[in-house]
Amino acid sequence: MLKYTLRRILGMIPMLLLISIVVFTLALAMPGDPFGGEIDPNNTDPEYIEQKREEAGLNDPVLVQYGRWITNFVQGDFGESTRYKMEVSALIAEKMPNTLFLGITSLVITYILAFAMGMYAGRKPYTAADNLIGGINYLGLAVPSYIAGVFAIYFFAFQLDWFPFSGSVDIQVENGTFEYYLSRLHHVFLPAIVLGALGTASYTQFLRNDIIESSRKDYVRTARAKGTPESKIYNKHILRNSIIPLITFLGFDIVTLISGAIITEAIFTYPGIGMLFLDSINTRDYPVMMTLTMMFSFLVLFGNMIADLLYGIVDPRIRVD
Amino acid sequence: MNNVLDATQTHETTSSKTNQETLLKVSNLKTYYPVKGGFFKRTVGHVKAVDGVSFELKKGETLGLVGESGCGKSTAGRTILRLLNPTDGEINFDGEDITKLRGNRLREKRKDFQMVFQDPYASLNPMQMVGDIISEPIKNYYPRKKKKEIKAEVMELLKRVGLPDDAYTKYAHEFSGGQRQRIGIARALALKPKLIIADEPVSALDVSVQSQVLNLLNELQDDFDLTYLFIAHDLSVVKHMSDRIGIMYLGHIVEIADKNTIYKEPLHPYTQALISAVPEPDPRRKKERIVLEGDVPSPENPPSGCPFHTRCPMAVDKCSTIKPELKEVRSGHHVACILVD
Amino acid sequence: ACNGSDDANATDDEEKTEDTGDTGDSGEDTGDEGSDEEAEGEPQQGGTLTYALDAAPEGLFHWNWYGIVTDAEVLGLFDDNLITFDEELKPQPNIASWETEDNKVFTFTFKEGVMWHNGDELVVDDWIFSLETLAHPDYDGPRYSNVQTIEGAEAYRNGEADSISGIEKVSDYEVKITFDKARVNNLLNLWTYPMNRTEFEGIEVADMEGSDPVRRDMVGTGPFKVNKVVPGESVELVANENYWQGKPNLDKIIVKVIDSTAVTGALENEDVDIVAVHPTIGKDVEAMENVELRTAPGLSYYYVGFKLGKFDNEAKEVTEQKDKYADKQLRQAMMYSINRQEWIDAFFGGYGKVVNRPVPTAHWIAADNSELNTYEYDPEKAKELLDEAGYVDTNDDGFREDPNGDEFVVNFAHYATGNPTFESRAKALTQYWEEVGLKSTLEMIEVNQYYDMIEKDHEDMEAFFGGWGYGADPDPSALWKSDQLWNYPRWVNEESDQLLDDALDVEVVGTDQEKRKDLYVEWQKIVNEELPMLFITELDEIYGVNKRVGGLTLDVSGMNSPHEWFVTE
Amino acid sequence: MAELLENPQMKKMRRPKSMSPWAVARRKFVRNKLAMVSLFFLLTISILSFLAPYITTADISRVNIGQMSLEPTSEHWFGTDKSGRDVWTRLLYGGRVSLLVGISCTFLIIMFGTLIGALAGFYGGFVDNALMRFTDFILNFPLLVFVIVLNAVFFGKLGGVSVLIAVISVLGWGGVARLVRSKILAEKENEYILAATSIGSRPTKVILKHLIPNVLSTIIVQATLTFAAMIVVESGLSYLGFGVPAETPSWGNMLSASREADVLQNMPWIWVPPALTLTITILSINFIGEGIKDALNPKSLR
Amino acid sequence: MSHYTDFQSQPSLLEVKNLETAFEIDGEWHNAVDNVSFSVKPKQVMGVVGESGCGKSVMSLSIMQLLPKNIGKIRNGQILYDGKSLEKLTDKEMNKVRGKDVAMIFQEPMTSLNPVFTIGFQLTEAIHNHFKVSKKEARKKVIDLLNKVGISRPEKVVDEYPHQLSGGMRQRVMIAMAIACEPRVLIADEPTTALDVTVQAQILELLQDLQETNDMSIILITHDLGVVAETCHEVIVMYAGEVVEQTDVISLFEKPLHPYTELLMKSIPRMDREEKNLASIDGIVPSLKNMPRQGCKFVDRCPKAMEECRTVTPGLGEEIPGHSVRCLLYESSRTQNEVTAK
């Protein structure tokens, strides 16, 4: 297992290198640079900006720029944000917890809802409740997250005033106290629901269909034939089989959540990686943009690996050792 | 039963079972499947599906190939038709070595040997109408042939295999298993081949239907001067169909002989066990069953020496070390067992 | 602050109007405006006020390093400037007062007993420390130009001297600063923010930008102290009991970022007390019962520029003339054809004024409209001018051809962000021109690329939309002199160059502000006549303020000092 | 044999017309009410959008300062937006763009994905390896992230609907290729593929005539899913300002008006129509997709 | 066990009376099992033969009350086990019967085991469903069972997953599972069809052994007449949901009465004989929807069909003592028909 994981990780390196070339090329091809907007005639002058460009190495030959960037990059030096004037790594470290928290909450909500609804609908297919769940799911699949987000803010934050509409925490609570975490949860709930809606819908649907399909399998008949109670058949025999593909989705979720966070965070002004990414594009903050793009790509690779590993772990048929 | 097609039209030789001309000669044929290991998909080993098979097939004769599931029967059949590439050995068809043929030359050759498949459901394209299925081989080789002519030929074939005319515009799923197998046979016949390899053509069928197909195959052999390589796992069916029978075990032919010889005087312990295991529909007859222990070993790492020694009731020590050759112990009776002389 | 007045407020994307940002004068005002008392009556003590930002701060909470307006807004709440500016943007003493005789040597005197939040007393050394930091070779921020003119700064920066020779400490509360030469705007250009020496002790200048005193544990002299920062979203400030102008009324100020979509909702639900609002929702805010809309004249203006030539950045001169818009009558006609008031009402809710010069009305050098051509909306006049200039429809396609009879198309460019209103307001301008017979096209260009193209005089840039912000220093040279990169129209006019030089020349103006203003008025008349760019509008600064907030005043220099703010229950 | 032909049972089994698998699916689909209603809706929207220039008279690009933000009236069915443009007109024109982007992307993605997937799946070995590594490479670019980056690169000068389509398509085909490959691999196991080779069909014919038709149902279902997803992607990008240029109406662009607080709260007629149309369109496509999936699934009931 | 025992006099252990099981197709209910009656005596091996689709599996699923919910139901008839009407039991009560009194093994050893649980788990579950025993005891019992069904190294196999076993081993596991609670009746639905002859021989041998040592009754469903001949005491021949012939195994093979049975026997190639042409039955079993409502269901395929076969529905008559047949060629069938008609 460990050996396999290590080899998988090694196998990512060439792919990441290729991606880095693409990312770098794209950054190079982007019009404008971070110093274009920084005109402040009373405080600076064109020479200062030109000097900054020179310092940032933007006038060096392309290959030199790439070489410098990638060498630093693999050493963990992602450069300094031209906008925030701080280490990109520190900047990401600052935003990351928020996004992680959002992602994990959203995942938890997704899984809880999907399991509850999916199992119920799968056990009682073609009933009114199943149809209702199906209807909700279709809506969840169809309503784009930004529409859902805008509606959610409109109703739950403004009309009903149940949830805050922005931010990640109430500044007035003491760090680390119970209220603090409560406040974070309170803030993250709405975006997490919106972010998780799509996943919830597809998981529920998947689980339902898989349960229905599984319940027609021969081994279920076998279990019945030996006198296993119905509840045990669903909760053990069928569920265990349906969970396997679902668990492996977890790997892919990492990716979905991160890119989903871009839109959701923008709508809820939730200061995380997604907002940072959009910001970095708008302000041509190349070090941040390139690092994040690389990070997202890495996460895709990583997510796929996790999916494969999980699959190997949970499915006895293809257990890897 | 009338000849609906004029058989002489395609075959100059009026072959009969007495014709001793060799049509197919297979020598030391080996086909290995690579085993891809782990997620890195590297070849970590080989499934030795066919591991040194040799036999000859005379024109007009039927050779039956029996063996348990996974012993390499289909692989052997497909390799001979060059649907798979042999790992080693030689396939000589009608005096020509076809082992190394490729591309168009192979395609040209294909006209002469055809296959009937096991699964009447999976071997017909569900998206094609029966007419298209049967005319496709003709269109492939005679692209300039007129549509009308082709259609006439197909209609003849339909009639010949006992399908109604309106089958032409129907889809395979509208037919029963036996009828589908007839469609498959018609397709194989369309190019008027010399050799037909029938890969378990009846094992997916009910007994009542199975006999229809067997009868049909028998009739067609006479009418079209066909040579059959008949693959099955059911000994009684093979015996019914064949002139000679080869018994396969784990990629090897362990015994090959005339069908009555095989039935009456099996020499290889495996053949003996196989024959004794076939249940006979006669409640009065008491026969002694030789029940073999265990299952067929995996062809991925076959036992050393004689492949059968792990299950053989008569095995002696040297069976695990000496790999027996297929020897002709009597005229026309070949056995691969060191205990047999 | 550096003019948050651009309409980008509507979205979280920044619209990059280049700010002629002043030196960060926001958020304070001397207490000498006592006459301007609020109707709410007596200030109440205690309470928490929520102040909303519409964009996330970058988190560089020090005057010497901050980069964007939002950070400055926060800075204004907890750190005071040594000097301040009045309603006409003229400098006034605050913590420090000054004297000069020749505009070259200035003597500054600090108030005694002004305390830093950490308990240190503010003395001139703090300021000297700040100035030396900016002049330090390792200083990486944009503000070296604010100390560059001090005598000896250059040498210090080059490592030739251990201190700046032009700075002479007289006592703890008095310092003499000598500039390299006398200028009229030496004071305005000078950096007037001190740095707390204890906090920065032991931190190399190169590391200061990322250090805690800049990002987390900020220490200022202002009415509020920073208690806690949640990066990118909120800041909590508590009253500074020892504030030199007296204890603030409020206990706390919460600064938090909200999305512009949430502004009205937040105001209505009383989630925020003060927030800058976009002109388009001004009417809605005005209609709210619990909220008052406060406006103040803004310092930025929008224009339509023409590329009249090409600039060579090496030679620092305009090297090539472009003919397309060279005809003054054409430019004037295009100006006449725009109904600017209608446009402002339509796209800025009327919260702006028609402007005819490159100086905001509130500025003390602004020429009075009576002295200028006001270019009232007059399409007939426009047509007349065009006819006169030879732009007539010769092929009956409904549009005018140029004097040579070739097709004439106004190719107008506007920057694009996510903001959907940009397109329509730009489109509206082209429609005005089409109405007088000038065929027009519109191209929306991504904002980063847009300014790149303008700066590099890209072929496709012919007529373009832009905005400039104005600071306290009236000197417009950087934007208008023919040897300046940021003279985007590439307008060359010797008279203008001369006037701008004269207005800065102590030989010419001495210390007489009126004389200086006269020169600028003269210059504005030329620009107004020549129209290298069509001036469209100056916008108001508008804020939604909850009615429970008292003691807040707003003028062109920004809000008054927050220690005077209070909330009623 | 003759006996068999005479057999009355055989005669009885003959149905008047034989149904191709497609015909069977079509019949099943037509019986699916939800899918039919959805199809009807989608067709209506498409036709209306397509005919927008003939149906509507208002100028989509003209800014009408005198008629800004009007509530719905008989003259302006859905009112006007903040630029005084007729919302109904823009909705139709917006549909043109959104559907065009959706369809074009779907078409390109499916074409390319199918091509790569089919080649990889059919030939296996080295071809498979090379193509799949390439596919992995493409799949490793998170779509949204890279479309945003790429669009930032091309925005402005090159900007426009075609660039958006190209960018999305170039990045989007990986999933389809993988799916098609796996389906082809499974389908290849069927003996009729072997049969096709044995009767002398050339590889191209095997792929086009035997493999593709049999995985077509998967591809069609995937296409509907892709279609819905692409409309979401387009509108989401436009909403964020990284999609279709602002001057071109699209549903996402129209919706981005809701980012202005006053529009969101006080002028629902500006953003609700595109929001609803978009949602219902996506819903319809999903229902149609489900319908097709059901219809093409021989195991499904009815 | 093929030695002839007189079962007639014994009381029946499992009795099926006039069983009718129907499926809903296109909104209509069609009988897949039509008026089937038979009884199984203690220690008897009852064979059920017939072509694919003739209702063998549906019949056994009906006995086990395992019909797919909603689309399949028992319309009529009784299933008496030890005097208990199984079809009247609730799910919960039936769970007590399944596995303990009546157990079943299925045709497909490959898919009938849950792929994600160990063999041990699945076997222990069968025991835990009916007995309260500790985990340790259960495990011991499982190992014993595996031993009993002839699996070598049972200690290892308990902890293995189904995919690690071969088809024959899996079928043995299925059998072990079925006999875990020592049921009195074992229904084996084509237990060897998917297996090779040599393995089939092993399994049949095993079933015979178990039947004798455990005193079980077995209902052995198969389409292989050879298997029937070698293992069964009594045989039912089914066609299109009906029993067409029923007798002991010797009589059936020596003197098949029904034309269908006769043809069936003649259509199998025999090892011990040489025949040029095999008999065949044309056509196929009519599908449920196309089932004739009247007359003999075999009429369309029957070489001996008469005019009246299309109109007169034959009954199952005892032509010779202990030998019943459903065909108008036989008087008893006609009369039986008249009896049921009344």
Ligand SMILES: Nc1ncnc2c1ncn2[C@@H]1O[C@H](COP(=O)(O)OP(=O)(O)OP(=O)(O)O)[C@@H](O)[C@H]1O
């Ligand atoms: N494509 C393949 N890749 C790898 N192994 C294969 C492949 N096809 C067959 N095998 C293996 O090769 C061996 C022989 O297979 P083959 O299909 O020839 O057996 P068979 O005798 O025809 O069996 P059956 O009676 O089940 O058809 C088996 O062990 C099988 O698992």
Ligand SMILES: Nc1ncnc2c1ncn2[C@@H]1O[C@H](COP(=O)(O)OP(=O)(O)OP(=O)(O)O)[C@@H](O)[C@H]1O
């Ligand atoms: N779930 C079902 N829904 C509808 N019809 C069914 C269902 N299960 C079985 N049938 C029908 O019932 C009839 C009897 O089927 P059954 O499975 O009992 O046949 P069988 O004799 O066991 O055949 P085989 O030998 O193939 O197992 C068939 O016509 C079949 O189509």
Ligand SMILES: [Mg+2]
């Ligand atoms: Mg085979």
Ligand SMILES: [Mg+2]
């Ligand atoms: Mg069955």
